[in-house]
Amino acid sequence: TLSCNFPPYRADVHPVKFKFNEKNKICIEYKVSPAFIWSKRKPRLKMAKLQMPGSIGGLDVPNLKLYQLAAHLRVMADWFKSDPVSTWLDLESAQSKCPLWNLLFMKNIDSVRALCDNPVTLSTVKAWRLIRALEGHAQLTSPLTPISKFPDFLPGFSDLGFESWLHVGITKLGDLFHSQTLLSFQQLQQRYTLKNSEFFRYLQIRHFITKNTTLIKTNTPSPVESVLSLQLPKMRINVFYKALTSNSPSTSQAIKLSWEEDLGITIDNPDWVKVWSYAGDISVCNRTKSTQLKLLHRAYITPALKNEWDATVSPLCLKCATERGTYIHCFWSCTELQKYWSGIVKELRAMFGLSIEQDPLCLLLGFPDNHIVKIDKDAHLVQ
């Protein structure tokens, strides 16, 4: 047998076929089997919920599709930095007629194939296009788009003069902007040491930006682009994974929206993250924690919901038997429950000597009550 003393070539990004599903969306075949997680029993929680980050109420179950893309992003980070210590960069560069990084931003995939025939490299280019789509940026020009030796920008590809722009620090189109504004040539000269003779090249690139890109409209980097431009010395897969998952908090946002509608309030995103962290710290008892998480996730089955499934079941609240048993009614607004909650507040007031308002944000979502006022000077504050 043949023994290998060198690491297998890009084992973590072996070409995976990006297939198109019935909705004409690209899908990858890797997935975690629900049967494995639930030991072949009936799944109790949606996969999307399980895969949400713990900080917003998920269980951090890895999303293998996104891990695969994150592995590709680590390769792209090597391309971006042209890191000389990267194991495979020399080999891959030799198989491409233009810098590897530049391949990512070409509009036409067939033009990419004409410049490079390494299937692993092509697979990474395809992964980048998929990431752009996941981030909702498929139709937008990336501010990381290169200038020099970029085949879609012909003057930059054929004119070696643009290499001098690299040396003064202008490597990508985003470098020509200050926040959302394209810099004038004078402003560029103030920022970088560009000679007056570069003015013609500036005009070429300005023409390209206004005619062929969407950067004038928006050049705000996506989470993935922000991480890539950090150019950290060691880029780990999990950094990219986090950037990719930050694009899909929609499940958590839907739960937030339901609470906002029910309570007639708006909860800003930093506060929403805190709600989940309070739920984790609510008690040392796991059962109490899980009760609070279940409440936050709105996972309890209410009579109103049962009635939607089966019309023969009464939708009425089990306590008052007069009103519809919706989620918020069963946990808060029911008149019978209000008696319970006022009892709790009264008890807390007596125990801690504090004035606590009967506020669902505090009592249901576990958010510290802003209105807590100390009554007795000698009593200890709970917060």
Ligand SMILES: [Zn+2]
């Ligand atoms: Zn009721």
